[in-house]
Amino acid sequence: xxxxxxxxxxxxxxxxxxxxxxxxxxxxxxxxxxxxxxxxxxxxxxxxxxxxxxxxxxxxxxxxxxxxxxxxxxxxxxxxxxxxxxxxxxxxxxxxxxxxxxxxxxxxxxxxxxxxxxxxxxxxxxxxxxxxxxxxxxxxxxxxxxxxxxxxxxxxxxxxxxxxxxxxxxxxxxxxxxxxxxxxxxxxxxxxxxxxxxxxxxxxxxxxxxxxxxxxxxxxxxxxxxxxxxxxxxxxxxxxxxxxxxxxxxxxxxxxxxxxxxxxxxxxxxxxxxxxxxxxxxxxxxxxxxxxxxxxxxxxxxxxxxxxxxxxxxxxxxxxxxxxxxxxxxxxxxxxxxxxxxxxxxxxxxxxxxxxxxxxxxxxxxxxxxxxxxxxxx
Amino acid sequence: xxxxxxxxxxxxxxxxxxxxxxxxxxxxxxxxxxxxxxxxxxxxxxxxxxxxxxxxxxxxxxxxxxxxxxxxxxxxxxxxxxxxxxxxxxxx
Numbered sequence: 001x002x003x004x005x006x007x008x009x010x011x012x013x014x015x016x017x018x019x020x021x022x023x024x025x026x027x028x029x030x031x032x033x034x035x036x037x038x039x040x041x042x043x044x045x046x047x048x049x050x051x052x053x054x055x056x057x058x059x060x061x062x063x064x065x066x067x068x069x070x071x072x073x074x075x076x077x078x079x080x081x082x083x084x085x086x087x088x089x090x091x092x093x094x095x096x097x098x099x100x101x102x103x104x105x106x107x108x109x110x111x112x113x114x115x116x117x118x119x120x121x122x123x124x125x126x127x128x129x130x131x132x133x134x135x136x137x138x139x140x141x142x143x144x145x146x147x148x149x150x151x152x153x154x155x156x157x158x159x160x161x162x163x164x165x166x167x168x169x170x171x172x173x174x175x176x177x178x179x180x181x182x183x184x185x186x187x188x189x190x191x192x193x194x195x196x197x198x199x200x201x202x203x204x205x206x207x208x209x210x211x212x213x214x215x216x217x218x219x220x221x222x223x224x225x226x227x228x229x230x231x232x233x234x235x236x237x238x239x240x241x242x243x244x245x246x247x248x249x250x251x252x253x254x255x256x257x258x259x260x261x262x263x264x265x266x267x268x269x270x271x272x273x274x275x276x277x278x279x280x281x282x283x284x285x286x287x288x289x290x291x292x293x294x295x296x297x298x299x300x301x302x303x304x305x306x307x308x309x310x311x312x313x314x315x316x317x318x319x320x321x322x323x324x325x326x327x328x329x330x331x332x333x334x335x336x337x338x339x340x341x342x343x344x345x346x347x348x349x350x351x352x353x354x355x356x357x358x359x360x361x362x363x364x365x366x367x368x369x370x371x372x373x374x375x376x377x378x
Numbered sequence: 379x380x381x382x383x384x385x386x387x388x389x390x391x392x393x394x395x396x397x398x399x400x401x402x403x404x405x406x407x408x409x410x411x412x413x414x415x416x417x418x419x420x421x422x423x424x425x426x427x428x429x430x431x432x433x434x435x436x437x438x439x440x441x442x443x444x445x446x447x448x449x450x451x452x453x454x455x456x457x458x459x460x461x462x463x464x465x466x467x468x469x470x
Contacts, residue, residue: 032397033414095428099421 034117037103039078042113044203044307045158049114052154056207056219058168060119067151069123070115071141072158073133073207074306077109079162105337110158114205122150128306129177131269132230132361134204135156135309139228141208151213156310158203165305166199168184172238174273175199187303188330189270189296190338197271200302204310206317222317223371226354227256233364239275240360245283249356251366253287258354260288265325267316270296271303280360281338293342293350301327309359313369320352320373351376382457385451391426392447395419405448420444433457 012320022043027035027111040047049072062068076082082106088096104108108126115124123144127136134157141153159165168174176186176196187198207219214221229251233244254262268283270277284294297315304311319325325348334343353376357369389403398413409415415423424435431454435441440453 028397036418093423097425099418099425 026186030117034113036098037100037116038111038113038158039081039104039109040201041074041076041078041158041203041306042104042110044160044201045072045074045110045114045156045205046117048156048158048203048205048310049118050153051206052156052205053118055295056209057217058152058207058219062217064119064121064154066122069125069141069144069153070111070118070120070151071123071125071127071137071144071153071155072111072114072135073108073126073128073129074110074157074159075128075133075165077106078104078160079164080160081105083162083164109310110203111311114154118154120154123153129363129365129367130361131271131303131305131308132359132365132367133159133306133309134311135244135313135357135359135367135369136230136365138208138225138313139230139367142225142228142369145208145210152207152209154205155208156203156205156313157306157308158205158310159201159305159307161199161201161305169199171196176272187272187299188329188332189268189272189299190281190334190341190343191272191328191331192333192335194272194274194277194335196273197298198302200304201307201309202304203307203311204304204312204314206310221374223320223355223373225369226372227254227258227370228368229250229255230365230367232366234248236364238362239273240279240366242279242282242286242312244364245280245358245360245366246286247367248368249287249358250284252356252370258370261291263288263292263354263356264350265316265319265352265355266292266294267312267355268294268296269308269360270328270360271298272296275326275336276360278337280358281341285340290340290342293344293348295328295344297326297327297329299331300326309357309367309369311355312359313371316352316355316357316371320355320371320375323351324349325352381451381455384454387430388427388447388450388454390404391423391430395422395426403447405446405451407447408445409447409450410445427454431457433461 039242085101101223107128127140129136138155141155174196176198178195188194195342210239229248233241297312327344327346331345352375355371359367392398428435
């Protein structure tokens, strides 16, 4: 465990937010030559990308032919490495820093580390936008493919939990803190007793590919991206507002050329903060009323920050495959300011064909991705 | 300090920092070709040697001539001869 684990802010014994200790056996599955420039975020991204590449049946020839790209982002390149570097500089231990230290810190660290690991030599981008990072990455991959610039991308995001992140949320009263609730019940999107977010970490990486290209190589097609939009409030830095979230979803629906009634499920960003859930609920209510089931998997996973869009999109794909909507974990009493929505509290068996996925971030950033199941699109 | 001890300390850097197996570390091995180290690794090697032996190497022109493990042994041994006080502080 890093020494800074002791600095993770704990306002009470009930805050549960410790960083994951990556097993040396797992991390050393990545050769040192590649691993040396990775902080945890890039390591998580590479491990997730390995799974995506294997499941999709991609090989080195396709990834290295110049028509494959890599768009992966995070809130900060590696916040744990930022901490270690800053500490070394303050203590005037410059010589303790690795030659690769800066490569672990820079904002596009996950993107170039994954590209380098797989020999991807096409477009490499990293649209860092805090908690909307990975959904913007997937959306940008979709736009690049629509424009004919690439045939496929590894796209998504990664993130890690450190005092820089937790301390900042806590300072803003956005980190869950309650003496009355056990740790596993602290993340409770849309609930009357919600009191802030619980941080998680990890990575979610998808293969986003031009449809015919995927068909030709007989890749397993899980879903089709049919619409995407991103916008911002232009007036807020610490949160978004219902008007801009609603506008973002309507732009994405227009891009997909579908109506709200065509949507089977909304995968909400809903982080369990008081203001965030209230604003997103109002926006969803304005677009969909109570006709479409809405849930946030942050009750189960916590808020994985810049990775959340990628991880939660992967969860949506699993829901499509299994024909089930995951419930809002820990939702006991719907908050008055989140009322008027269909908020499942138990797994719901139903076809999940067309899905709206939201992500919302610091900076007043919104992103909405719309996917249609492979079955519905065929 | 004996030459064997000095070699042992240098080899330990290669084991710890570059994850090489001790049995790979024979004097004739070329650090770029045989160990697949690159320019970034050389920066870390210099840092490791400086930290281990308390010597300044960053601006030492002889460092640029290093090709084999033997070259490193010889360079550090020469520096040890020139700086007996520093080397004397090393743990036996």
